[in-house]
Amino acid sequence: MTARFNLGTKPYLGYTDSVVERGTELRHDPTAIAALEADARARAVVISGERVVMHKGMPFNDPTFTLAAANAVSPKQEQVFLGRHNGAPLFGIAIDPDATDALKSRDDLLVTDLRSIAVGALVAPPHLPPLAQAKAVLAWHSRHRFCSNCGAPTQVVEAGWRRDCAVCDAQHFPRTDPVVIMLAINGERCLLGRQQRFAKGMWSCLAGFVEPGETIEDAVRRETLEEAGIKCGRVAYFASQPWPFPMSLMIGCHAQALTTELKVDRSELEDARWFERDEVTAMMLRQHPDGLTATHPHAIAHHIIRAWLEADRSLV
Ligand SMILES: [Zn+2]
Numbered sequence: 001m002t003a004r005f006n007l008g009t010k011p012y013l014g015y016t017d018s019v020v021e022r023g024t025e026l027r028h029d030p031t032a033i034a035a036l037e038a039d040a041r042a043r044a045v046v047i048s049g050e051r052v053v054m055h056k057g058m059p060f061n062d063p064t065f066t067l068a069a070a071n072a073v074s075p076k077q078e079q080v081f082l083g084r085h086n087g088a089p090l091f092g093i094a095i096d097p098d099a100t101d102a103l104k105s106r107d108d109l110l111v112t113d114l115r116s117i118a119v120g121a122l123v124a125p126p127h128l129p130p131l132a133q134a135k136a137v138l139a140w141h142s143r144h145r146f147c148s149n150c151g152a153p154t155q156v157v158e159a160g161w162r163r164d165c166a167v168c169d170a171q172h173f174p175r176t177d178p179v180v181i182m183l184a185i186n187g188e189r190c191l192l193g194r195q196q197r198f199a200k201g202m203w204s205c206l207a208g209f210v211e212p213g214e215t216i217e218d219a220v221r222r223e224t225l226e227e228a229g230i231k232c233g234r235v236a237y238f239a240s241q242p243w244p245f246p247m248s249l250m251i252g253c254h255a256q257a258l259t260t261e262l263k264v265d266r267s268e269l270e271d272a273r274w275f276e277r278d279e280v281t282a283m284m285l286r287q288h289p290d291g292l293t294a295t296h297p298h299a300i301a302h303h304i305i306r307a308w309l310e311a312d313r314s315l316v
Helices: 030-038 067-073 101-105 114-119 125-143 216-228 277-284 300-310
Strands: 043-048 051-055 064-066 076-085 088-095 109-113 154-157 162-165 177-186 189-194 206-209 232-243 248-257 271-276
Touching (some): 043 125, 051 064, 051 114, 064 067, 101 109, 109 114, 114 125, 177 232, 177 300, 189 206, 189 216, 206 216, 216 232, 216 248, 232 300, 248 300, 271 277
Parallel strands (some): 043 088
Antiparallel strands (some): 043 051, 043 064, 076 088, 154 162, 177 189, 189 271, 232 248
C-alpha cells in the first residue's frame, strides 16, 4: 500500500453544523409562535424558488431580514419557523419567484441561487444550514398545496411543519428524499463518473435515489451496478449532507468493488473510469496535468474521496 496523503485542513461541508436550535416543541403552540414573531430579535431568510434574497455586503452578503423588512420585499406565500439562534427566532419566508426579477434592479439586494452562494462563499458559513433548511421545507410547501389523498387544498399548521387536509383529515409532513452517493474502491483505485452537466474536466462519485423497500447498502450496490456495471460487496457509511435541490439527503458511503470491468450506462453518465490514488490526489489539489478536477469542497463527494485518500486503513 502506498503512503497516505495529507490534504491539509478539512474544508467545510456545505449546509452542515447548523447553529439553529429547531425548537420543535414550540411548533404546536400558535401563541408561542406569535410571541416569537413579535420578538424584536426575530429575523427571516427570504427564499424565492431556487433563489435567495440577500442584503448586499462585504465581505459577505447578509441573508437575514427583520420580519417587517422581509414582508416589504414581496408578499409572502408561506412562512415556517426554523428555530432559534442565541434565543433570536429565525423564520423562513417564501415569496413568488415571478416577483423576484423586479428585485434584481434594487441596488441594496442580491438575488441568486443557493448553489452559487455555497460555492462562491457569498454568505458567512453559519447562514448556509438555515438557508438549506428553509429552501427544502419551502420547496415542499410549494408542491403540496393540495392533498395528495383527495385533492382538496391543504392548510399549513405546526408553524410550517405540517399541512392538514380539512376534507379527508390527512396530515402531510415535509419529506426528505434519501440519495446514496458512493465511492467504489478496488485496492489503490477508485471509481469516478462524469455527468454531461458537470463542469469540463470534473469527476465525482456515483449517486442515485434510494428506492422504497431498499436499504442504503442495497441502493449503493444497485446504483453502482446500474451506472457502471461494477458489483460491490461491503458498504460502509461515511457521513451525510442535506442537499436542498430540492429536498434531498445525501448519504455518503464507501463500497468494496468486487469486479473491475466497466459497463457505463451512457443515459446516466457521460463516462466512468477507474482512477489511481496519485491521480485523484492531483485532481483534489488541482494539480492534474490535464486539468482534471474532483468535486468542489462544499459537496460531500469531495469529502468521501478525501477520506479514502487520507485513510490509514481499509475503509470497507
Ligand atoms: Zn384530503
